[in-house]
Amino acid sequence: MRDLTADSGFSLLESLFACALLGTALLSIGHVSSGAIVLMADASNRTLATTLAVAKLEELRSSIAPVDGADTVDGRGEPAVDGTSRRFERRWSVAAATSSAAILTVRVTPFPKGVASREVRLIGGWMPVRR
DSSP states (O other): OOOTTOOOSOOHHHHHHHHHHHHHHHHHHHHHHHHHHHHHHHHHHHHHHHHHHHHHHHHHHHSSSOOOEEEEEETTSSBOOTTOSSEEEEEEEEEEEETTEEEEEEEEEEESOSTTOOOEEEEEEEOOOOO
16 A cells, blocks of 8 residues: 655645746746847838838939939838838938039838837938039
């Protein structure tokens, strides 16, 4: 017959402590994962915004006489239409540096504004092409 007074196995208190420790660890992992997802969305939006800003800056550099302006585009740089999930507002300005040179500034902001929507700003120069 088995001796019921022998101390073997885990007590109820030890089991509760182990469950509490495991629960705390899982909640911490969940919190870190959700933060990583937000940062990944921010990085994706900033990458697209930078690409759109570079494209606009190059378009302005290749023009004969760039002027200030703004537009709203999708992730491919096409004009945004209603229902587009990823939209970006581009604003650009042209400031005269000398009589034959200008400073171009392009700002791109992801929409809708939220946690992962920081503005990207690029600054470049422009000079007329001499032929």
